[in-house]
Each structure stands twice: as C-alpha cells, then as structure tokens.
Amino acid sequence: MRELIWELLLDELSERDLQDALDCEAVPRPLLAKIAERWLEQQDRPGRAAALLEPLFAGPLDDLGPEYEPAFDVLCDAYDRLGHWRKKQAFLERLCEEGSRAVKVAAWQRRSTMYIDEGDFERAQEAFASALRSDPDNPSTALLEITLLAAQHKDGVARERARFWLHRLRRAGFAEQGFLDFLARAIRDPQEALVDSHSDVLDPVLVDLHDWVGIASARPLPDYRLAAVKPAPDRRPAGQLALFDDAGGGGPRRPLAVRGLPMELQAPQRVRRVEMLWHSLFPALKPYSTQLLLPEDDAVWLRPEWTDYLLGHPEAADSLDVLDDLATALYEHPESALPWIAHALLRPLLERAWAIVAQVLPSDGSCHIPWSRERNRPALRLLFRRYLSQLDEGEPQGAARTLEALLRLNPQDNHGVRAELMNHYLRGGEDAKALALARRFPDDVLVDLAYGEVLALYRLGEQERARKALRTAAHRLPRIPH
Secondary structure (H helix, E strand, O other): OHHHHHHHHHOOOOHHHHHHHHHOOOOOHHHHHHHHHHHHHOOOOHHHHHHHHHHHHOOOOOOOOHHHHHHHHHHHHHHHHHOOHHHHHHHHHHHHHHOOHHHHHHHHHHHHHHHHHHOOHHHHHHHHHHHHHHOOOOHHHHHHHHHHHHHOOOHHHHHHHHHHHHHHHHHOOOOOHHHHHHHHHHHHOHHHHHHHHOOOOOOHHHHHHHHHHHHHHOOOOOOOEEEEOOOOOOOOOOOOOOOOOOOOOOOOOOOOOOOOEEEEEEOOHHHHHHHHHHHHHOOOOOOOOOOOOOOOOOOHHHOOHHHHHHHOOHHHHHOHHHHHHHHHHHHHOHHHHOHHHHHHHHHHHHHHHHHHHHHHOOOOOOEEOOOOOHHHHHHHHHHHHHHHHHHHOOOHHHHHHHHHHHHHHOOOOOOOHHHHHHHHHHHOOOHHHHHHHHHHOOOOOOHHHHHHHHHHHHHOOOHHHHHHHHHHHHHHOOOOOO
C-alpha cells in the first residue's frame, strides 16, 4: 500500500518537494526508477539519473527482485545517454555473474539486444540462451527471441516460436492480453508485429509512413512508357579521353556489343505533375553517380514539408522518381537500420518499383534503359536497392534474379553487379552461367570476372582453356596475387 501511495504521489510533487523526500529517504527504493526516468526523459539530466540509481546496485545483488528491473533499465539508458559504454559493460557483466534471477535475466536480455543492434547475431544468440536459462518462462525473453529471429530474417522460425510462446504463456495463465495479441500477430507476420509493438518509441513520422506505404502499395500500377533514345554524338577529337566518366565507375574497359534498343522511361503526365511539386518540397538532390547515400550535410528528416505532403498524397507512389527519393531518405533515417523497419517500409517501395518496371519493359532483352539517361536512373537505383534488400533478408536466389534483370536493363553495368552475379553463380555451381557472364565482358578490369572465368573453365573440365584464361588474367591484372 505504501508503494502504491508513493507511486501516485510522485507525479504530483514539485521538484523541491521531491528533493526533500529524497533527502529524508522517504521514497521506496524501487520507485527511485520513476524519479530517475523523469529526470532523464523530461529534463535530459542523465548524470543526475545515474547518480540516483547507482547506489541501488552498489551492494549485494542477489536479493534484488523484479521490482528493480525498471531501475536497471533506466540506469542503462542513462549510461547510453552519457556515452559511458565501458561502465555499462562492467555493470552488465556484474549483474550477469552476481545478480538475482530477476536482474540477471534482465542483464542478459539487454546484452542480447545490444548485440542485435551491432549485427553480432552469434553473441546475441548466446546472451539470449543465458537469459532463457535464467528464467525460462519470462515473457520478455519471448519478445527477445522473436526480435532476434526477425533481425536475421528467419521469419518462418519466428512464426513457429511465436506459436510456441503463445501456447506456453496461455497454459501458464499469463494474463497480459496485449502481449498475447503481439504473439498472435507475430504468427502471421513477425516483422509487422515488431513494427506495431515498437510504434510508441519509433519516430512518429515512420509510423505514419508505415500506414502510407500500406495504402500506396495497394494502388494500381501507373502506365509508364518507353521513348527511343538517339545516341549522342561524340564530339571529342580523335584519341581524346573523357575528363569525367558520366556513365559511372563500374563499366567494363572494352565497349560491349549491346543488344536491343536504348530506351528512356517516361512517366504519365499526371505523375510528372506530382513530381514537379515533389521536387519543390524534397530538400535533397539525388545521390552522386551510383552512390546510395546523400552527402553528410543533407538532413532530409529535419524538413517536414515533404513528409507532410507525402502523407496526404498516396498517388506520389506512382512515381519512380519519388520512390527513389523516399528510399534514399529511409536509408538516411537512423531507425531504418532496424530490420523490421526496413522490411515494413523500404521493401514494399522497392517491390512496387520492380512491378512498375516489369510492367513496361519486355523481358526478352529487345530494349534496355541505359544509366546514361538521367530519367532511367531512379528505376535502376531502386532495382539495385531491391537486390541489397533481398540479400539482407536471406533471399539469394531472388537477389540473383534482380541482378540478372539489372544487367539486362543496363548492359553497361554501371553498378558493377556482374561481380556479385559471378560470385553467386560460382557459389551455386552454375559454371556454364558463370562462363557466359565472363564472355559478355571481355577484358574486364574486375578481378571477379577475370578469375571467375578461370574457375568456371576448370570446373567444366576445360583445363587447357582455363590455363590460357589464367595467363590472360595474370597479364591483365598483374597486381592481383596468385
């Protein structure tokens, strides 16, 4: 009863009265977390919050019950805000070794979450296993497991574990309906369930964009068209090299015999009107050349005009140009590093771009959209991002199909995807495809193709041709050790 009264009273006390209560040690120790959180979140005083909570963990730890978990969480957050990484690490190690079951499981969960953020899934799994051993029936451990699996895009396993935890917690009489609802959603789609469960701590703009993506993705595909491109005359004197490589840095050295007609993607008139307004609002230019990121001084998320416009106009998703800018902006947002954010926001945009391009461009190679045409670049950049997304989500076969499409649509291969495609073919034992790819790019300066051809020939039993290709590669790339 005393703690309940104090919990209600703390919200009403002034800073002076609160300090008087602290000075006379009247506040129950577990409720110090509530005061520290107020100082941390409302007053941005992490040092004061840490100083208040550290004495709670200075003595023996084996008698600290679950009522001290909020204090543990706030103290870790304060250390993060202060940049006291080593101090936090030492604190967590001590709790993992000496703590009671309640604080030990919280410490192992925190360490696992840190490793997930760093992408160190092996150590995250080890920390999760320690948390599970410390308290096998802890619902927070269930959330951690779903998070760990979803971060590795093991969605099928995550669904099965969500089903297991839902059954286990119901059987144990767990009554928190909100968490049971989360597990039920995770059985259907763990990535979406995690977005929903984190909505109260995510950037509100991302939450709104998540809703917008759902509406925009359901729109009919726009009718882009193809316009023939006349090759620009080369006005340089004979023998003069270009000062700048406008085509990008990934092209092969010898000119290719490119099949099909060069085309330029053209948006419908109504989409072009949307793009004109969009360009007046979006505060950044395109990434330079084939790069994917903006210059460091481009803080697109500090300018709300473009997001305000976007949220009210789902038809903006009919523009490859807008989708390209939005994908670039999402790459810049710090929270987009969370795998479920990338899956729920970025991936649907990339799939829509893929569908738009696939609808207008034939798959027989009768035409292509060269990178040298400015209007083609948003589509090609979006397809390259799709390849990266598929790779991140553990879809190597789908990623390879995207690479093959990119090479077909832009045979000069400004992004250098042929190297990744060569490695994919060789890893999968598709040596005939690897050899055919190498022959499409003779005298290539990329080591992956030069030596990939050697390996493909050797595997195909063409030892003499493999030796000849090896001599050629060594002569062409003399600085590569062999």
